[in-house]
Amino acid sequence: MATQVDLLLAKQSAASIPEEPNPGPSAAPSLTYSDSSDEHDLEEPRQPELRRRRASTRLIAQSPADVQRITGETTTQLIKRCCGGGCCLGLGGKGAKKDGVELEHVDFPDNDAYRSLNLKIGQIPSTLNGVCDIPEQTVFLQPLRRPSSVPSPSGSSVDGAPLGVAQVQNKLHSLSLEDLDTRIQPPSFVQPHPPHHVFPARIHNTRELTGQGAEKRTFHFDLDVTNYPEGEDVDFKVGGAIGVSAPNEVQMVEELLDLLLVPRFLRDKPVLLRTTRGRWPTVWGDDQARELVTTRRDLLTWCSDIQSYPPTKQLLRVFAEHATDANERKILLFLCSAEGQGVFCDLRTGPHVSLVQLLHAFPSAKPPLDLVLANLQPLMPRFYSLSNDPHEAVLTRDGKQRRLIEIAVTVHETPDWRAGSRPGVGSGFFQRQALALLAAQRRGAPDADLYIPMFKGLMANPLAKEFVSDGPMLLIGAGVGIAPFRGFVQRRLKTANCANKVWVLQGIRDSLVDELYSGEWGVHEDEVKKVVQSRRGEGRYVQEEVAAQADLVWYIINAVDGRVFVCGSSKGMGEGVEKALVEVAMDKGSLQRDEAQQFWDLKKLAGQYIAETW
Structure with a gap:
């Protein structure tokens, strides 16, 4: 694989940028990194893991077995009867x-x-x-x-x-029945993949990230995992995802x-x-x-x-x-x-x-x-990316240290015959828990006991696996897909030599209502992060900004340990970003389209281009 990469890159090595990028007179300003970065606090999570489909976008039939299960006929019977x-x-x-x-x-x-x-x-x-x-x-x-x-009581005995x-x-x-409160967690036989166990994590706090008028509501959650069971041989990781057994x-x-x-x-x-x-x-x-x-x-x-x-x-x-x-x-x-x-x-x-x-x-x-x-x-578990650095989220309360993980959940809705629309199983559960806690806080009961039944889930997914502590990174996300990158930036800010090594492109609809974690990145955001709005101002999409930042993209992907991460919906954003990256390689590397596509395929195999879309 390394040989193929070397052969392909040889053609465009002269076009590679060994020094700091100089994007030139782009319509969108180039991103820079601030040496005087402050503390950190950042953005929302998203479901990584094997590119799984939500139930709401599940294909009708993906195999002959699906056809027979759905229609009651084998594919042979269906073909014989159907003229097409x-x-x-x-x-x-x-x-x-x-x-x-x-x-x-x-x-x-x-x-x-x-x-x-x-x-x-x-x-x-x-x-x-x-x-x-x-x-x-x-x-x-x-x-x-x-x-x-x-x-009969007669006969042999034991004890x-x-x-x-x-x-x-x-x-x-x-x-x-087992002695288990199934109001806050499932029965023990609803077991995730061993050795994980469903743990009712208490919601320490919640807040709504989106403003009034947002097309989709997004909530942030701080979950207390201090007492999470030991012995699972895996810890929470930056870019990892928790599984949630939503009822x-x-x-x-x-x-x-x-x-x-x-x-x-x-x-x-x-x-x-x-x-x-x-x-x-x-x-x-x-x-x-x-x-x-x-x-x-x-x-x-x-x-x-x-x-x-x-x-x-x-x-x-x-x-x-x-x-x-x-x-x-x-x-x-x-x-x-x-x-x-x-x-x-x-x-x-x-x-x-x-x-x-x-x-x-x-x-x-x-x-x-x-x-x-x-x-x-x-009823399958849902997966949500961590939106913080889980090794640094420690809260001191009542003289004791509490460990927190943070996630963000966007509420997805589908048409409903009676209410007009209804939320999904997972996002609907999170929304109900968030609204219940916010209502309790308004009543003066901030310590209401509300829980999220979760397990460690996917701590070896590509986002977590390919995160490295050095090397330049370009983080491209839209909507709630920006969430795991918040933890990436938090971790990088603790590295002394990370100046000019982290850039974020965030795609949103309208910054007034949809910009998640605005002002919470812990850095000078205008220098590390570029926000692209599709429904305000110029009306641009994040893939257009990728093309505008071609010099930056080309510098990062050709640097030692350089990484380009993409996270968000595959429809629209994911497809558009991939097309833009191919065009960047064609322009900066003087490659034909098929060669540019192969370039990014090889970078993906090498762990330098990581796309988690759903």
């Missing part, structure tokens, strides 16, 4: 006629939830083909019963107790239990959960049968995603099987059939449909809770 002309989109529409096909009129549910689904269904064929089978039930909820056959009684007592003990909203869980007719006296009562296969309700566990004690409320709160994924045919088939209204059953079966494929695709690719919305749309469908749980996606 899109004619299936007209099936079942108003006035649809087809020789030899008898159509029947169906009365649609008269409720807002159904209307919000926007199903374009007219008449439905009397006979439906390719209706997916009722999915196998892999989850069972069973009442706990004390064994009725307690052995003075008859052997049979001791075995029964051990069994009873294993079939009891479903309490009110939404309660409403679901109501809609599924789960009696109130059973919701928090211990129940035996038995699965026949799979890894649910664990997160990264083995694929195997399980038997454990939990509650119905905990399963819906911590284990199943009830709002982030569009419905599958299997889930709709379960609804159809338990719908007592003939019209609702016909519509649900139509969505699970070959004839309803086009309408089903529209349903999945439209606004996300929550489980609550489906139950309101088809009010006669009351499937058993365990059958519903067997056909939901698992």
Whole structure:
């Protein structure tokens, strides 16, 4: 790899800049570093890690297995039936006629939830083909019963107790709820990847970073991790990310239990959960049968995603099987059939449909809770970048030192049939916790106990892995993607020889409401950081500033230990920055486009160009 880099760089070595960069008369002023930098305090975090997609942008199908899970058909069956002309989109529409096909009129549910689904269904064929089978039930909820056959006290004993009684007592003990407050953390079986453990970190403080009128709200959190469990062989790192096991909203869980007719006296009562296969309700566990004690409320709160994924045919088939209204059953079966494929695709690719919305749309469908749980996606952890140097955030309180980590969370919203919009599972949870703490502080109760169930998560992701204590760095971010760079700058400010070695390009919409951590970088910001606004002033994007700072980019990427970091959304910003970097290499290195692309690919392999986008 090093040889390839040397060969490619040989072509443009004469154009490389060995000294301090001199950007020249650029439209945007060049960034410089101040020798008289003060203390430090900085900016917000973002989710690094393997470029994972949020549920809200999840692809419909990424493999043949996905196709079969969603449609109920194999890819071969789908290809045989589909002509590729899109004619299936007209099936079942108003006035649809087809020789030899008898159509029947169906009365649609008269409720807002159904209307919000926007199903374009007219008449439905009397006979439906390719209706997916009722999915196998892999989850069972069973009442706990004390064994009725307690052995006779006679016979051999262990520690003075008859052997049979001791075995029964051990069994009873294993079939009891653990002593854990699941209001602030998930059951222990919701285990992140070993050796991590979910820890309820108390929120020391929170504040809103965005101003009134911002398109998206962003909150900052100080989390107390002083008592984080030891023995995980990894510490918090600059640029690392914590995992958060965010629960479903309490009110939404309660409403679901109501809609599924789960009696109130059973919701928090211990129940035996038995699965026949799979890894649910664990997160990264083995694929195997399980038997454990939990509650119905905990399963819906911590284990199943009830709002982030569009419905599958299997889930709709379960609804159809338990719908007592003939019209609702016909519509649900139509969505699970070959004839309803086009309408089903529209349903999945439209606004996300929550489980609550489906139950309101088809009010006669009351499937058993365990059958519903067997056909939901698992509730996965969310990841958030540290926005500070975790080795320096120490607070002295009541004569004791407390260790804090800092993150920033932007609230992402999707359309909702009832409220207009609803936040995501993770960002919605953070917003509720932030607003609750701010309300408590206004009431004069600053020490309200509110928690974030988190674990150390990704401390070896590319941002943390490639951070070095020396060498020039260019940090390019937009929105909340600027957050991890705050910790980078904090760490660099503690290095005596870091002058002229850190530059930040920050893309925002409007500095009056969107500039995160403004005035908190601990340096002369106008010299270390350039803010680019897309909706105020010149109306420029951060990728345009990358092109304007071509000399600076070229100097850094060709310097010893030089690094270019990019963090933010891949759509728009990430793609635009990558294109701008390629054009910089073409201009400054006299390279063809394919050579310039290869240049940055090789820099990425060498750990000098690090892009964390989502």
